[in-house]
Amino acid sequence: MDYLRNLGSALVQKSGLNLPFTLGQKVLSFEGLYSLYDAVKREDGSNVSVFEYDLSDSTRPNFKAFAQNALKKLRTIRHPDVLKFIDAVESDTSIFIMTERVQPLSNALPTWISRSSQEREEWLLWGLHRVSVALTFLNDSCTSTHGRICMQSIFISPSGEWKLGGFELLSNIKDDTAILYNLGGAFPSSFAWASPEVKKGSWSSLKQYDSVALDSYALGLLLHSVFNPNHAAPETSLPPHPPPTAASRGSIPASMFNAYKRLLNPNPKNRLNPKGFLDLGMVDTGFFAANRLVKVCSGLESFSIASEAEKNFLLKTLKESASSFPSEFTTHKVLPSLVSALEFGGASAATMLPLVIQFGKNLPPEDYPKAIITPLIKLYASPDRGTRMALLDNLPEYADKLDKKTVSEKLFPHLQTGFTDTVAVIREATTKSIDLLAPKFTDRILNNDLLRLLAKMQMDPEPxxxxxxxxLIGRLGPTLGYNTKRKVLVPAFTRALKDSFVHARVAGLMAFMATIDCFEAEDIATKVLPNVTFTLIDKEKLVRDQAFKAIELFVKKLEEYAKTMVFPQLF
Known part of the structure; x- marks a missing residue:
């Protein structure tokens, strides 16, 4: 229905449906049963996918049953590895199912051809792991048979994660009238993933066997098709169903090949089930357990309850191996997990924040504020000192991405609490951060609030x-208002000249010199020099040397000014 795109998904004229999305480009069509579209959710503008089931063909009455079953099951089954249902719209001629944004596995696979063989194998193993987890959940927790495990029932999220969909035949094994048993053979191309017992008998014959027998066999066929997409189906899929030979392994990892053969056992009673396949892969040296992406995902999922040692090990792994991970994995999977974990603070914050900023560099510029800046700004309100210190230490990496409104209205109210923190390193880091943020402060903050805080910091116990x-005040001087300069700078620098710490006195002299253009000649003669001259006989040579340089600079400026003065003529 291309006309939907032209209407912007407003009112579908033929059906009278007011759709909660705007359809975009058609991604694929499957056997006349449904079309998959990229779409945008009208409520918040987020990217989604829409499956449109066309029920208008009266010669295909079974299609309505398939579509209704897919909607019913997808709406009620929730799992991280199952395609996420968002909304649906039904009419007599169409069913629209809105889900998270995905693309078909069949479309994603070719894009991995250019990747290294190791990277591609890791991604495929990770994907099969997620499918096995989802399938085990359906088989065991939901006491159901998926019935359609194949390339067309797997979808890929923006993070590269595999999501199990294709619930048109999903059936509860306790239901004798389930759609799988009665209409399985009527589903388009269902013979391609049918197990030997189905091909020998019928779909209803599945009632005689273990409920996972069909899914187990289909999982084996899926494994073959993703690792060997250009190969024909394995010979074992056709009578007399010979076992796969070593020569037919192709690109299937050797560590997985025995499990693969057991999935394709023609005898359903001896066939390895999805849970058994998953368990084999997750033993200490298993083909899933050794996968880096599986390890990282497992660590991220349990991060909040992990020990500090476990957290540090995961973060070290991410830091050392991040560049070798798929970019979509780090950007859309690892990055959001780390941002979420940052909310818990703790000692790991200092390690996490640089990783968040590092992974954020791969984001499109338009996504950076929402994905990185907004969460970081919220963290400034955290009472956790580790988090606050990490934010301040890494400020140079993201300060240029902050806008003036965000800094003045959202960041500064929390930042200023650092000036009065009982921990000296927080106070010092807060002071140093002002140099980067000052250009984005409002005039009121810069000329009033901030200077009051800095006046107190000049009396801090830490030299x-x-x-x-x-x-800092010396650097801010040129940006202050005219009246503020005349009122604040001389007292501030003079206070430093009387400090007991030698380097503070030197800093006071250098600040006077750095802001020489902020003073008018009259102020230099009547305010600056009188407050500086006593340092010419400071007990520390370092201070005396700097004092003579300062006096020389100011006197030279007064000499230049004096040359411009107009003297009255004498008659």
Whole structure:
């Protein structure tokens, strides 16, 4: 229904449906049963996918049953590895199912051809792991048979995660009238994944066997098709169903080949089931357990309850191996998990934040504020000192992405609490951060609120903080308002000249010199020099040397000014 795109998914004229999405490009069509579209959710503008089931063909009455079953099952079954249902719209001629944004596995596979063989194998193993987890959940927890495990029932999220969909034949094994038993053979191309017992008998014959027998066999066929997409179906899929030979392994990992053969056992009683396949892969040296993507995902999912040692090990792995992970994995899977974990704070924050910023560099510029800046700004309200210190230490990496409104209205109210923190390193880091943020402060903050805070910092117990505060005021001087300069700078620098810490006194002299253009000649003669001259006989040579340089600079400026003065003529 291409006309839907032209209408912007407003009012579908033929059906009278007011759709909660705007259809975009058609991604694929499957056997006349449904079409998959990229779409945008009208409520919030987020990217979604829409499956449109066309029920208008009266010669295909079974299609309505397939579509209704898919909607019913997808709406009620929730699992991280199952395609996420969002909304649906039904009419007599169509069913629209809105889900998270995905693309078909069949479309995604060719894009991995250009990747390295190791990267591609890791991604395929990770995907099969997620499918096995989802299938085990359906078989065991939901006491159901999926009935359609194949390339067309797997979808890929923006993070590269595999999501199990295709619920048109999903059936509860306790239901003798289930759609799988009665209409399985009527589903388009169902013979392609049918198990030997189905081909020998019928779909209803599945009632005689273990409920997972069909899914087990189909999982084996899926494994073959993703690792060997250009190969024909294995010979074992056709009578007399010979076992796969070593020569037919193709690109299937050797560590997985025996399990693969057991999935394709023609005898359903001896066939390896999805849970058994998953368990084999997750033993210490199993083909799933050894996969880096599986390890990282497992670590991220349990991060909040992990020990500090476990957290540090995961973060070390991410730091050392991040560049070798698929970019979509780090950007859309790892990055959101780390941002979420940052909310818990703790000692790991100092390690996590640089990773968040590193992975955020791969984001499109339009996504960066929402994905990175917004969560980081919220973290400034955290009472956890580890988190606050990490934010301040890494400020140079994201300061240029902050806008003036965000800094003044959302960041500064929380940042200013750092000036009065009982921990000196927080106070010092807060002081140093102002240099990066000052250009984005409002005039009121810069000329009033901030200077009051800095005046208190000049009396801090820590000598280094007093020194850095004086240096900071010197750098801020040229940006202050005219009246503020005349009122604040001389008292601030003079206070530093009387500090007991030698480097604070030197900083005061250097600040006077750095802001020489902020003073008018009259102020230099009547305010600056009188407050500086006593340092010419400071007990520390370092201060005396700097004092003579400062006096020389100011006197030279006064000499230049004096040359411009107009003297009255004498008659």
């Amino acid at each position: 280094s903080i007093r020194t850095n505060t004086c240096i």
